[in-house]
Amino acid sequence: MTDLDSAFAALADPTRRAILARLASGEATVMELAQPFDMSQPAISRHLKVLEGAGLIVRRAEGTRRHCSLAPTALEELEQWLAMLRRVLEANYGRLDRLLATMSLENDPSKTENKE
Amino acid sequence: MTDLDSAFAALADPTRRAILARLASGEATVMELAQPFDMSQPAISRHLKVLEGAGLIVRRAEGTRRHCSLAPTALEELEQWLAMLRRVLEANYGRLDRLLATMSLENDPSKTENKE
DNA sequence: CTGTTATATAACAAGTATGTTATTATTTTT
DNA sequence: AAAAATAATAACATACTTGTTATATAACAG
Numbered sequence: 001m002t003d004l005d006s007a008f009a010a011l012a013d014p015t016r017r018a019i020l021a022r023l024a025s026g027e028a029t030v031m032e033l034a035q036p037f038d039m040s041q042p043a044i045s046r047h048l049k050v051l052e053g054a055g056l057i058v059r060r061a062e063g064t065r066r067h068c069s070l071a072p073t074a075l076e077e078l079e080q081w082l083a084m085l086r087r088v089l090e091a092n093y094g095r096l097d098r099l100l101a102t103m104s105l106e107n108d109p110s111k112t113e114n115k116e
Numbered sequence: 117m118t119d120l121d122s123a124f125a126a127l128a129d130p131t132r133r134a135i136l137a138r139l140a141s142g143e144a145t146v147m148e149l150a151q152p153f154d155m156s157q158p159a160i161s162r163h164l165k166v167l168e169g170a171g172l173i174v175r176r177a178e179g180t181r182r183h184c185s186l187a188p189t190a191l192e193e194l195e196q197w198l199a200m201l202r203r204v205l206e207a208n209y210g211r212l213d214r215l216l217a218t219m220s221l222e223n224d225p226s227k228t229e230n231k232e
Numbered sequence: 233c234t235g236t237t238a239t240a241t242a243a244c245a246a247g248t249a250t251g252t253t254a255t256t257a258t259t260t261t262t
Numbered sequence: 263a264a265a266a267a268t269a270a271t272a273a274c275a276t277a278c279t280t281g282t283t284a285t286a287t288a289a290c291a292g
Contacts, residue, residue: 005128012125024204043281045240064238064289075198082191088140146269159251161270180259180268
């Protein structure tokens, strides 16, 4: 679950999301990634370290450059967690629907508490 | 984009994800949400405030209780951002495929990492 | 070899997050 | 009216984040 922690935390920063979006259209070096931002190179290096730690990107050394690219399965885990939540959510809505259909009562929302 | 910031940041905490998962199966009071956790009530109140600030939950007062539930569109924005990233990613893979097909391996093989 | 380029790391400051306990406000119960 | 219950807020400590500048490392170009 700590993997999810770091992945979501990594996505909470707009600079890092921009870097990911950039990487989605192809690999890039640290310099290339840093160029659009009004921010020092060490700052970008740290963002990349965070993204790497979260398993969202991978790096490949080539001479003095580091080529960064999106980790192939980067989004899997996140999407799975969101999908899980949505699944439970929809299951619950379905249950609520059935409950309401069965009871066929007036729809006072304050009375439709649906506690397990 | 600051909305995304706070939503992803909210999801980065395992306590808050657990609260969301709990809420996915139906609304609950603050006390009920706090009960499973080895954590003070004020700490849970703050987590709920963070979730509310991120637009992930809503609260309804009823007497002295606050009933919390998942915000209906809670996951939309997050899923949209991830979907966007995945779309660009896949578009790029498609582009790479075509490029490789056209060039027919004229290039440095170290650049042809094409995993999915 | 020497200087330059690409990147990482260290040390630090400012801001933010997350937990604690104590207190407060409001409603319910007795 | 007093006590109990529910939840929020305040004040605080500690730790993490994120930026900075200065420095280190490693490869490349001359």
